[in-house]
Amino acid sequence: MARVVVDVMLKPEILDPQGQAIAGACGRLGFTGVSEVRQGKRFEVEVDGEVDDAKLADVRRMAETLLANPVIEDFSLRVE
Template sequence: MARVVVDVMLKPEILDPQGQAIAGACSRLGFEGVGQVRQGKRFEVEVEGEADDTTLADVRRLAETLLANTVIEDFEVRVA
């Protein structure tokens, strides 16, 4: 069994209100020096067998179809 991680983030040009709220809260909570924060999602997908090229292609297709809104989000697939 292999674990594949899919990280999903808003595209840089898309406004991230959650990230802005977190960045604003940092200084109020005493975390100085924090600039911009971008909030995203992480998915861990367990697959049967090895994480070979075919399996990674399937997980990329899963990410494009279900896990990420590719109009406003980018994603990265990697083996954990």
């Protein structure tokens, strides 16, 4: 059993109102020195057996089609 972590974030050019709301709340709550916050998603995918290149390619295809919207989001994979 191995774990592949898929991080999905909005592309830098896409407005992130959730992140902006958090950054605004930081200021009001007294956390200074925070200039920007962006919110994204993190998926922990447990795959059976070892993660080889074929399995990783499978998870990448899954991320492209199911976990992320490639029009507005970037994603990255890493094995943990």
